[in-house]
Amino acid sequence: VVIGTKDASYYKHVPPARMWISKSLRKLSKMCLNIPVTDTQCGLKGVSSKGKAIFLATTINRYLADLEFVYKSYQHQSSIKIVTQEIKLKDNIVFRKMDYKILLSEGFNFLKIIFKNKTK
Secondary structure: OEEEEEOHHHHHOOOHHHHHHHHHHHHHHHHHHOOOOOOOOOOOEEOOHHHHHHHHOOOOOOOOHHHHHHHHHHHOOOOOOOEEEEEOOOOOOOOOOOOHHHHHHHHHHHHHHHHHHHOO
8 A cells, every 4th residue: 555645845835724624633543543644645555456455445435435445454464564745735736625414524524433443
């Protein structure tokens, strides 16, 4: 599994609210899920057939599917190799505002991932 991670210049190009959301999710992921890669939302992933099977076992069907996939990948790290690849943000990317309804929905999805973690 190859996990894309945003390079250091990423936060220079994003709106403050998106930066806060991204950094908060990274901190929460580290604290609650104890995974070494906290930048799960880059969106760029590369997978082998084993990685594909892990991805297909995810249950979140929105933005945090990436987080769930990375978390599940680390649960299987004894049978797969996980590496990161730094990704640079393309020029002229325009970010749309994050709707509070999406943030609320994804907050519940985060809790689902945490509770799945606690019950295993």
